[in-house]
Amino acid sequence: MPTMNMIRALNSALDVKLGQDPDTLIFGQDVGYFGGVFRVTDGLQKKHGLKRCFDAPISEGGIIATAIGMGAFGLRPIAEIQFADYILPALDQLVSEAARLRYRSNGEFWAPITVRSPYGGGIFGGQTHSQSPEAIFAHITGLKTVIPSNPYDAKGLLLAAIEDDDPVIVLEPKRLYNGPFDGRHDQTLETWAGVPEAEVPEGHYTVPLGKAAVVREGRQATVLAYGTMVHVAKAGIEESGVDAELLDLRSIVPLDIETIVASVTKTGRCVILHEASRFGGFGGELSALVQERCFWALKSPVQRVAGWDTPYPHAFEWDYFPGPGRLAAALRRAMED
Amino acid sequence: MANLPPLSLHIPEPSARPGEQSGVAAVQLPEPGETRRPDTLAVEADMRDLPFGLIRVLDDQGVAVGPWIPSVSPDLLRHGLRSMMLTRIFDDRLFRAHRQGKTSFYMKSTGEEAIGAAQSMVLGGGDMCFPTYRVMSWLHARGYPLTEMVNQVFSNEKDPLKGRQLPILYSARAYGFYSLSGNVGSRFGHAVGWAMASAYKGDDKIALAYIGEGTTAEGDFHEALTFASVYHAPCILCVTNNQWAISSYSGIAGGDETTFAAKAIAYGIPGLRVDGNDFLAVWAATEWAAERARSNKGATLIELYTYRAAGHSTSDDPTKYRPADEPEAWPLGDPIERLKQHLITLREWDEDRHAMLADELDQLVRVAVKEAEAVGTLGKSKPPVSEMFEGVFKEPDWRVIEQRRELGV
Numbered sequence: 028m029p030t031m032n033m034i035r036a037l038n039s040a041l042d043v044k045l046g047q048d049p050d051t052l053i054f055g056q057d058v059g060y061f062g063g064v065f066r067v068t069d070g071l072q073k074k075h076g077l078k079r080c081f082d083a084p085i086s087e088g089g090i091i092a093t094a095i096g097m098g099a100f101g102l103r104p105i106a107e108i109q110f111a112d113y114i115l116p117a118l119d120q121l122v123s124e125a126a127r128l129r130y131r132s133n134g135e136f137w138a139p140i141t142v143r144s145p146y147g148g149g150i151f152g153g154q155t156h157s158q159s160p161e162a163i164f165a166h167i168t169g170l171k172t173v174i175p176s177n178p179y180d181a182k183g184l185l186l187a188a189i190e191d192d193d194p195v196i197v198l199e200p201k202r203l204y205n206g207p208f209d210g211r212h213d214q215t216l217e218t219w220a221g222v223p224e225a226e227v228p229e230g231h232y233t234v235p236l237g238k239a240a241v242v243r244e245g246r247q248a249t250v251l252a253y254g255t256m257v258h259v260a261k262a263g264i265e266e267s268g269v270d271a272e273l274l275d276l277r278s279i280v281p282l283d284i285e286t287i288v289a290s291v292t293k294t295g296r297c298v299i300l301h302e303a304s305r306f307g308g309f310g311g312e313l314s315a316l317v318q319e320r321c322f323w324a325l326k327s328p329v330q331r332v333a334g335w336d337t338p339y340p341h342a343f344e345w346d347y348f349p350g351p352g353r354l355a356a357a358l359r360r361a362m363e364d
Numbered sequence: 365m366a367n368l369p370p371l372s373l374h375i376p377e378p379s380a381r382p383g384e385q386s387g388v389a390a391v392q393l394p395e396p397g398e399t400r401r402p403d404t405l406a407v408e409a410d411m412r413d414l415p416f417g418l419i420r421v422l423d424d425q426g427v428a429v430g431p432w433i434p435s436v437s438p439d440l441l442r443h444g445l446r447s448m449m450l451t452r453i454f455d456d457r458l459f460r461a462h463r464q465g466k467t468s469f470y471m472k473s474t475g476e477e478a479i480g481a482a483q484s485m486v487l488g489g490g491d492m493c494f495p496t497y498r499v500m501s502w503l504h505a506r507g508y509p510l511t512e513m514v515n516q517v518f519s520n521e522k523d524p525l526k527g528r529q530l531p532i533l534y535s536a537r538a539y540g541f542y543s544l545s546g547n548v549g550s551r552f553g554h555a556v557g558w559a560m561a562s563a564y565k566g567d568d569k570i571a572l573a574y575i576g577e578g579t580t581a582e583g584d585f586h587e588a589l590t591f592a593s594v595y596h597a598p599c600i601l602c603v604t605n606n607q608w609a610i611s612s613y614s615g616i617a618g619g620d621e622t623t624f625a626a627k628a629i630a631y632g633i634p635g636l637r638v639d640g641n642d643f644l645a646v647w648a649a650t651e652w653a654a655e656r657a658r659s660n661k662g663a664t665l666i667e668l669y670t671y672r673a674a675g676h677s678t679s680d681d682p683t684k685y686r687p688a689d690e691p692e693a694w695p696l697g698d699p700i701e702r703l704k705q706h707l708i709t710l711r712e713w714d715e716d717r718h719a720m721l722a723d724e725l726d727q728l729v730r731v732a733v734k735e736a737e738a739v740g741t742l743g744k745s746k747p748p749v750s751e752m753f754e755g756v757f758k759e760p761d762w763r764v765i766e767q768r769r770e771l772g773v
């Protein structure tokens with residue numbers, strides 16, 4: 028099986044789908060001839076033709092609006108928004124349109140669109156190339172949000188998203204595109220070579236939406252994470268010495284509540300880790316769910332480790348980015364209580 | 365209906381790609397001096413030809429011709445030339461600093477230096493510019509301290525924006541330069557609101573905003589034009605049409621169908637199309653629009669027709685998507701060379717003085733970079749970490765206070 032980095036795995040998913048289904052097409056800023064600023068659509072226009080993968084005007088609202096129209100007609104458009112920070116100009120199209128078209132038309136129209144977008148920090152991208160907006164989408168009923176943490180999942184989840192009949196946002200952790208990253212920024216860069224999750228089949232397969240993965244089994248605490256933070260969590264758990272179970276949620280809507288409840292019920296402790304700022308972040312929802320469903324099993328308060336409640340500051344990348352040390356401290360705190 | 369050919373989807377494509385001959389040299393352009401100059405108080409309905417002309421003052425020999433020749437003293441012209449040269453030297457030096465790992469990111473405005481330089485000199489100290497990342501000649505023309513600029517690019521301890529912003533996303537209120545942000549287009553409407561406020565207060569200040577031609581696709585552009593039109597906002601709305609938006613040519617923003625200046629027609633405001641590489645033309649058109657705005661006649665849309673001679677940013681390699689010879693083939697030349705030529709034809713400049721000035725500016729930039737390096741480059745020096753938490757609100761709320769404590773800063 029070939030080893031692929033996350034960019035190649037995503038490219039392979041798109042290639043497979045364009046080859047299989049003439050009703051899929053890709054559009055977004057710089058995705059056509061150039062192949063995308065992160066190279067995810069590299070070669071697809073050349074291979075599949077101009078109208079299967081083409082450049083879009085710099086109008087995120089326009090991109091999502093036209094994707095919805097194409098989807099309503101019967102296509103399966105795959106839109107790229109160049110950075111997740113720039114989904115915000117399209118928010119009304121996602122919230123009031125894509126998410127509700129099926130409901131309000133009683134199933135006459137729907138929007139089977141996929142929106143791919145690189146998200147997250149760790150690349151010195153400053154305030155508007157680093158954000159993690161997943162909580163905003165999770166709050167909107169009718170939108171699904173998927174966040175892979177490795178190449179194998181990235182391809183399988185993207186294919187599942189494209190084949191899903193509802194709107195799905197695929198947030199791609201840009202810091203993981205070329206290799207795993209555990210938050211230890213002063214160590215040498217790793218690539219995906221030799222990592223088992225980077226063994227990616229060439230052909231078609233899916234990873235179902237709404238199924239968390241147990242990345243590490245443990246008895247003393249449960250860590251909930253997704254995207255880049257899965258790798259940070261692995262390092263943080265090691266650093267803490269706590270025998271923690273690590274769940275990679277993979278999709279936050281639909282959410283695999285069963286796996287979460289089973290794990291926390293077993294361990295009795297829960298620490299939630301995300302890169303987005305903390306207040307109103309998705310960790311708040313997870314914390315409430317765990318508290319509601321596992322209250323009698325909990326031995327200590329649920330802890331949240333997250334970005335600070337500030338914009339993402341350029342010079343302070345590593346002061347902002349929640350690294351393994353902060354997770355380890357939270358795990359130790361959870362054990363003390 | 366059955367006999368019609370089936371519909372087909374049109375996807376625009378540029379005239380040439382890498383390995384092909386660029387088509388830019390063959391673009392049909394009006395001659396210098398050809399486009400007429402209406403009175404600044406003229407009725408918009410009588411100027412709807414202007415968006416399809418091209419205001420050009422300097423001819424191929426560097427001689428000023430036609431109805432748009434502005435009256436600018438040789439001293440001011442020399443200042444304009446100096447500002448453009450400084451911008452280019454600064455850009456080249458800081459681009460190299462990025463390659464040497466001293467910062468995370470940089471963007472040059474090579475070939476577009478006339479725009480910010482001329483416009484900042486035409487507008488007054490109290491007027492406000494709402495910039496893009498590609499008009500840094502505005503700051504250079506107004507004498508923004510070079511060392512502070514480099515400190516910002518290095519996000520070091522003396523960064524005037526306290527390490528909170530990406531390199532070159534400056535904010536410089538005292539220089540009439542509004543706060544930049546990484547998301548494109550979203551300040552275009554701020555300029556209109558600022559101008560409306562000035563009118564509301566009976567003040568005399570006007571606003572000037574920039575947007576790239578690619579970004580005219582955003583709703584922000586059309587919203588701003590609507591408000592400017594409705595309220596006769598005293599502002600100058602500028603599209604810098606440098607032909608490329610990262611890898612997308614101007615056709616992806618609708619440039620194959622009409623001119624960007626012609627968007628003004630639908631809003632009932634004047635639209636001027638100007639050679640953006642001609643310092644005198646930019647000067648004259650801006651002066652015209654400013655006079656109109658100050659006479660309570662409202663907004664003007666100016667398309668500055670230019671060419672992005674360098675890559676989009678330090679992350680970009682333009683030879684991947686456009687012919688390598690295209691910058692050379694650009695028919696409207698280099699704004700610095702053209703103003704230099706003009707000054708020489710006026711006998712106000714010569715090659716020796718030009719070379720001396722280039723050396724002097726090079727030295728200034730060197731010193732500024734040295735001073736900033738002494739403070740520190742990215743990752744080697746930064747403002748106190750407490751600055752991360754400052755300025756979220758005017759008064760910090762409990763979250764910020766608690767989190768600062770948690771981080772111990």
Ligand SMILES: Cc1ncc(C[n+]2csc(CCOP(=O)(O)OP(=O)(O)O)c2C)c(N)n1
Pocket residue numbers: 056085109113116496498546547548575576577578579580604606608609610672676
């Ligand atoms: C809202 C938003 N969408 C997308 C981007 C990514 N992006 C940065 S610059 C750019 C191209 C802008 O082109 P143009 O407006 O023509 O200006 P130029 O860079 O050519 O000066 C894009 C797409 C962004 N910064 N903000």
